[in-house]
Amino acid sequence: MLKFIIRRFLVMIPQLALLSILIFLLAKAMPGDALTGSMQANPNLDPKVFEELREKLGLNDPWYEQYGRWIGNLFQGELGMSYIHKVDIADLLGDRMANTFWLGLVTLIFTYLIAVPLGVVAGRWNESWADKLIVGYNYVSFAIPLFVFALIMLFIFGFGLHWFPIGGSVDVTVEKGTFAYFLSRIHHLLLPAITAALLSTVGTIQYLRNEIIDTKLKDFVKTARAKGTPEKKVYSRHIFRNSLLPVAAFLGYDIVFIIGGSVFIEQIFSYPGLGQLFISSINQRDFSVVNILVMLFGFLSILGTLISDIILSIVDPRIRID
């Protein structure tokens, strides 16, 4: 067990290293460097001064030396400056990171609230009309692109019915720290979270349904029935307990999916999170921020798959490869 986890961690290290090299090389290919911002701010200064500064900052060194320095700074928590906003990137990320985190968390909660009951119903009464309906929903939610669905949801529930606000993370009029502030935040979170959750249930529902249908035919279930266990208990004690556990392993993959979708969701619902920051930064060619965001999202994706693989190896020992 421990051996597997350690091995899995070791796989993560080259992945992270490769990711950072890729991003660094992309950054080198981008126009502008750490001085572009101040150059634009002081157009009258002699270009020679900047050339000297460049030499001093090591921007003319070979790329691997610069890369080493960049990674060193990242580890010390120095993310650099935004070209456009002229502030430390860490300050820029702060609030938005919290916003994205809450949105992701609420999305996850809704995903499981929708997926688990539907998967259980479809599995227990498979081939019934309810099952057919759920399988139909699964096909549809698999097929629809996230951004089209998000737009239509916003059009119907935001613009048409006015049930939800059409953008932002909180009403500007409410005071921070009050209960109304909290309610307003929840209100702003609901529509994007439900939208993303409705499309991220596919894997969980399908897995749960197949697992329950398979487990139904297993010998220990027949034994339980044979010794006279009531049908309700056969399901709650014997079947669900065995089938629900592996669903936990989808957590990491779901996180990866939600992170990937956050660029679209936050852009469409004008929700001030990291995904929206990414789009606005790249539109303003604020590449220092873009790099950090890609690095951060890549790190979270790698972490997500790691979580899933480890949970899976705990609940299902068969996949442990030594």
Add this chain to the structure above:
Amino acid sequence: MSTPIVEKNNISLQQQKTPSGFSVIVREFAKDKLALFSLVLFLGIVLYVYIYSFMLDQEAITRVDLFNIFAEPSSVYWLGTDYGGRDVFGQLIIGARNSLTIGIVITVLTAIIGLVLGLLAGYFGGWVDNVIMRTVDFILVLPTTMIIIVFVVIVPEFNVANFIFIMSIFYWTGKARLIRSKTLAERELDYVSASKTLGTPNWKIMLFQVLPNLSSIIIVNMTLNLAGNIGIETGLTYLGFGLPESTPSLGTLISYSSNPDVMENKWWVWLPAALLILVMMLCINFIGQALKRAADARQRLG
């Protein structure tokens, strides 16, 4: 059932011979009315879009007409006009054609890359397999959407060919994985060992013996990928990082909705394109699911 015994016997006699791939697919579609309807609808849309776009004058459609800004749907402009007074219906047709074409090209390209690498990895195993699969694992954990956007922004002279190339770099991995796992199973079968003993070169075994046995899975996978690729392309174009302005896509029309006024009051600009994507995605997926069942004897309906 009151089917006469004679007829039953006839059916069982016919089934002595393994039905050909095509007849299995035909039977599957005959059983699944939804898939049949999707197939007809999708083919109808594709034919209409390609033939009609042939007759359309793209110049006339992209010409700005300031007297007709945001005209409502009428008999002249079936779906009204956009902020430049351009006909939305014409743009919809051209956008659909571009999105479909690019989706198909990307699907074919990624299929070729995935096929070659998947076959190599599965057939040879060892270090070849290791190198290819570690690459796949790495690409799979990348935040693909963001990296594609970065590429699109920093590539000088961005055009459609570049866009297709960038997309293809990132979307072959799933296919490679699938083909590899199937090839691994196929490699152990007797017919491959027999061929090897006879001295058939490896590339011949891969291309003419293993590959035909994987064809049904490849077709199913490509169908489902087509839907995915169209979704990704239109999504990126919606965000403004997909097709360049000169090549309008369905995403271009939908992107006008980022203006709240257009979103709420000028729905005819963006909603038809969104619905068209929705309908096409659903059709392709229902067709794909039917093909999938036809390819797997255990799941067949008919």
